[in-house]
Amino acid sequence: MxxxxxxxxxxxxxxxxxxxxxxxxxxxxxxxxxxxxxxxxxxxxxxxxxxxxxxxxxxxxxxxxxxxxxxxxxxxxxxxxxLKLSNDSTAYYDFLGHQHLHIVCEVCGKITDFMDVDVLKVHQEVHEQTGYQVTKAQLILYGICPDCQAQKKNA
The missing domain is CATH 1.10.10.10 (Winged helix-like DNA-binding domain superfamily/Winged helix DNA-binding domain)
Incomplete structure (x- = not known):
C-alpha cells in the first residue's frame, strides 16, 4: 500500500x-x-x-x-x-480499521499487528462449536520479538 x-x-x-x-x-x-x-x-x-x-x-x-x-x-x-496485557496495568488502544490479531513481546512489551488470519472464519468456527454469536473478539498472542531475540543471542 x-x-x-x-x-x-x-x-x-x-x-x-x-x-x-x-x-x-x-x-x-x-x-x-x-x-x-x-x-x-x-x-x-x-x-x-x-x-x-x-x-x-x-x-x-x-x-x-x-x-x-x-x-x-x-x-x-x-x-x-x-488492549489489556498480562502483567501490565496500562491499557493500550488500537483503531479498528481492519481485522487483525496482536502479538506482544514478553521482554520489551512491543505490540505488533498480525494480519494474515481470517478472523471471520474464527468467529464462524466458534459459532458452529458453541452456538455463541460472536460480537467482538480479542486474541492476544505472546512471544519474544526479533530485536529481543537478537539481544539475547548477543548477550
Missing part, C-alpha cells in the same frame, strides 16, 4: 467516525477530533498517556481525563479496541 492510499483510507476512516458521532448527536470538540485523528493515523498501540503527551503541545488545555473519556467513547462506539 502506498502512502497516498493510506492517507486516503485514514481520511475516510476519520470522516466515518465523525459522521457516526454526529448522527448520535455527540459533540465534536476540537480535542475530540484531535484524539480521533491521532488514533486513526497511529501505527502504534498507544496508551492514553502517550496520546496525551503527543497532543498536549498542540492543545495546551487538554487534560488526561479528556483523553481517557474520548478513548472510552471510541471503544464504546466500536471504533477502537482496548
Amino acid at each position: 502506498n502512502v497516498h492510499s493510506h492517507n486516503h483510507q485514514a481520511l475516510d476512516a476519520y470522516e466515518n467516525v465523525l459522521m457516526h458521532l454526529k448522527e448520535k448527536h455527540i459533540r465534536l470538540t476540537q480535542t475530540r477530533k484531535a484524539v480521533i485523528a491521532y488514533m486513526v493515523n497511529s501505527h502504534e498501540h498507544p496508551s492514553a498517556e502517550t496520546v496525551y503527551k503527543e497532543l498536549l503541545p498542540l492543545y495546551p488545555n487538554l487534560s488526561l481525563a479528556t483523553v481517557y473519556n474520548n478513548l472510552k467513547l471510541l471503544v464504546d462506539e466500536g471504533f477502537v479496541s482496548e
Whole structure:
C-alpha cells in the first residue's frame, strides 16, 4: 500500500467516525477530533498517556481525563479496541480499521499487528462449536520479538 492510499483510507476512516458521532448527536470538540485523528493515523498501540503527551503541545488545555473519556467513547462506539496485557496495568488502544490479531513481546512489551488470519472464519468456527454469536473478539498472542531475540543471542 502506498502512502497516498493510506492517507486516503485514514481520511475516510476519520470522516466515518465523525459522521457516526454526529448522527448520535455527540459533540465534536476540537480535542475530540484531535484524539480521533491521532488514533486513526497511529501505527502504534498507544496508551492514553502517550496520546496525551503527543497532543498536549498542540492543545495546551487538554487534560488526561479528556483523553481517557474520548478513548472510552471510541471503544464504546466500536471504533477502537482496548488492549489489556498480562502483567501490565496500562491499557493500550488500537483503531479498528481492519481485522487483525496482536502479538506482544514478553521482554520489551512491543505490540505488533498480525494480519494474515481470517478472523471471520474464527468467529464462524466458534459459532458452529458453541452456538455463541460472536460480537467482538480479542486474541492476544505472546512471544519474544526479533530485536529481543537478537539481544539475547548477543548477550
